[in-house]
Amino acid sequence: MRWINTRPNRGAQLALMLLPFVLLVAAYAAGSAARLAENANDKLLPGLTGFADAVNRLAFLPDARTGDYLLWSDTAASLIRLFAGLGISTVTALLIGMAIGMLPYLRALLAPFVAAVSMVPPLALLPILFIVMGLGEASKIALITIGVAPTMIRDLALKALELPREQIVKAETLGGSSWQIALRVVLPQILPRLVTCVRLQLGPAWLFLIAAEAISSDSGLGYRIFLVRRYLSMDVIFPYVVWITLLAVLTNFVLDRIRIAVFPWSELEKQ
Amino acid sequence: MSELIIDSVWKEYGDQIVLENVSLTVASRAFVALVGPSGCGKSTFLRMLLGQERPTRGTILLDGEPLPAEPGPDRGVVFQRYSVFPHLTVLGNVLLGKELMASKFKARLFGQARRSAIDEARQLITEVGLSGAETKYPAQLSGGMQQRLALAQALIMKPKVLLLDEPFGALDPGIRAEIHTLMKRLWNETRMTVVMVTHDMREAFTLATRVVAFERPRDRPEEKERYGATITRDISIWPPRRAGELSHFSPDRDGPVVLQGPRRDDPSSSPSGVR
Numbered sequence: 407m408r409w410i411n412t413r414p415n416r417g418a419q420l421a422l423m424l425l426p427f428v429l430l431v432a433a434y435a436a437g438s439a440a441r442l443a444e445n446a447n448d449k450l451l452p453g454l455t456g457f458a459d460a461v462n463r464l465a466f467l468p469d470a471r472t473g474d475y476l477l478w479s480d481t482a483a484s485l486i487r488l489f490a491g492l493g494i495s496t497v498t499a500l501l502i503g504m505a506i507g508m509l510p511y512l513r514a515l516l517a518p519f520v521a522a523v524s525m526v527p528p529l530a531l532l533p534i535l536f537i538v539m540g541l542g543e544a545s546k547i548a549l550i551t552i553g554v555a556p557t558m559i560r561d562l563a564l565k566a567l568e569l570p571r572e573q574i575v576k577a578e579t580l581g582g583s584s585w586q587i588a589l590r591v592v593l594p595q596i597l598p599r600l601v602t603c604v605r606l607q608l609g610p611a612w613l614f615l616i617a618a619e620a621i622s623s624d625s626g627l628g629y630r631i632f633l634v635r636r637y638l639s640m641d642v643i644f645p646y647v648v649w650i651t652l653l654a655v656l657t658n659f660v661l662d663r664i665r666i667a668v669f670p671w672s673e674l675e676k677q
Numbered sequence: 678m679s680e681l682i683i684d685s686v687w688k689e690y691g692d693q694i695v696l697e698n699v700s701l702t703v704a705s706r707a708f709v710a711l712v713g714p715s716g717c718g719k720s721t722f723l724r725m726l727l728g729q730e731r732p733t734r735g736t737i738l739l740d741g742e743p744l745p746a747e748p749g750p751d752r753g754v755v756f757q758r759y760s761v762f763p764h765l766t767v768l769g770n771v772l773l774g775k776e777l778m779a780s781k782f783k784a785r786l787f788g789q790a791r792r793s794a795i796d797e798a799r800q801l802i803t804e805v806g807l808s809g810a811e812t813k814y815p816a817q818l819s820g821g822m823q824q825r826l827a828l829a830q831a832l833i834m835k836p837k838v839l840l841l842d843e844p845f846g847a848l849d850p851g852i853r854a855e856i857h858t859l860m861k862r863l864w865n866e867t868r869m870t871v872v873m874v875t876h877d878m879r880e881a882f883t884l885a886t887r888v889v890a891f892e893r894p895r896d897r898p899e900e901k902e903r904y905g906a907t908i909t910r911d912i913s914i915w916p917p918r919r920a921g922e923l924s925h926f927s928p929d930r931d932g933p934v935v936l937q938g939p940r941r942d943d944p945s946s947s948p949s950g951v952r
Contacts, residue, residue, distance in 0.1 A: 572759035577762075578748035579752055579831065581777045595763070674814055
């Protein structure tokens with residue numbers, strides 16, 4: 407049988423799915439054990455007990471100086487920034503993206519501008535944001551928005567343009583005005599794509615968040631990682647990275663479930 | 678009344694002449710089939726009647742009034758594809774026209790108004806043989822059912838003119854025959870003029886009261902750009918068909934038709950349940 411026609415059964419699929427994760431953990435454990443055997447105080451690849459200690463200290467014991475449970479307070483601080491940034495981007499993208507997709511005049515006005523702005527490297531703007539908006543929350547949220555919104559706007563505008571012309575004409579023959587067509591025909595068909603768009607932008611959004619927190623902050627997951635870097639605290643950095651990944655994966659999964667639950671037809675269309 | 682008068686209409690795209698000097702008067706409640714080879718401008722002509730495109734020269738009058746420059750509720754349309762909205766259920770699709778007409782800002786109906794609109798929509802859904810499928814999404818319907826849905830959706834507006842752009846071209850023959858019966862019945866019962874573009878001669882002669890052929894009189898490669906297509910044949914069906922009247926000659930062929938029972942294109946009515 408040709409390779410392209412062989413398919414794994416359910417059990418094999420599960421095993422294959424888990425394999426890379428298991429391999430990664432095993433490789434780490436082997437490396438860590440080898441280094442610890444040579445030097446019991448090695449800090450680069452701490453053993454699993456080291457992680458357990460660090461996680462216990464950060465998540466379940468109050469910090470000696472502030473009395474906060476650091477993992478949770480960091481998570482809260484980061485998530486607020488992340489979702490504020492993503493929320494602002496989503497609303498902006500929806501409004502401007504739809505306008506560009508539907509109205510030829512606004513398309514002529516805004517499409518080239520947005521295309522140009524989306525090419526500006528957001529991290530290069532970070533110093534400007536810090537200077538103009540200060541070192542507080544506003545500049546971090548602004549960085550995420552600037553980094554994520556232009557791409558989302560372009561994606562949604564494309565999606566709105568992709569709607570078959572026939573549908574728009576049909577809506578016109580049903581007596582729809584521009585506003586009504588936007589509300590009842592274009593918007594509902596764009597929303598599932600918007601959810602997917604947010605999912606795809608989760609990665610970049612986290613990138614900009616960590617970058618902003620690394621440079622200036624007093625809390626947050628990115629702040630913590632860059633703080634303990636000075637003490638070579640790999641036992642803290644690794645769990646934090648895993649935690650961030652887990653949060654991103656979970657958000658991604660939940661958003662997709664929400665899309666399927668709220669827009670059941672968008673799943674039917676795929677088949 | 679819904680009489681269409683097309684007076685010496687030309688359509689050019691830049692240097693290319695697509696249609697030249699097309700004149701046609703379509704009587705009220707007629708059923709005109711436009712036939713002709715691919716690329717001869719039938720669909721362009723239909724889009725001009727729809728208001729999606731404007732003639733380069735010439736005028737189109739509907740009931741003596743010049744046609745508005747954009748599509749509107751007086752002219753319904755069914756395309757070969759993409760005629761229904763994938764995000765609305767069958768009921769939602771039929772209801773949409775009512776909602777857009779009645780509610781200017783929210784484009785939704787509530788309470789009593791919604792209930793009476795739903796009643797009207799359900800009646801039309803039954804009429805096209807889709808009752809029982811009200812809560813389904815178009816992706817769950819077969820191609821034939823989608824086209825019948827598109828018809829119901831257009832008909833709830835009670836348009837003066839119904840424009841059909843190869844609406845049944847993608848359906849297989851058995852289903853096409855059924856939908857022809859439905860189409861004939863709808864045309865007999867509603868007060869509208871129908872203009873249909875089709876590739877299928879049989880379809881044209883089965884349904885129409887008049888078959889109009891578009892052709893390029895000069896079709897040599899070096900002439901193609903500068904000479905457009907025009908009307909070369911205009912055939913009235915004999916014995917004549919008239920909307921809502923029983924034909925004396927062959928009532929089963931030309932008269933109003935009665936149709937009952939499940940349709941062949943309904944996946945849930947086939948014995949295996951799958952298509």
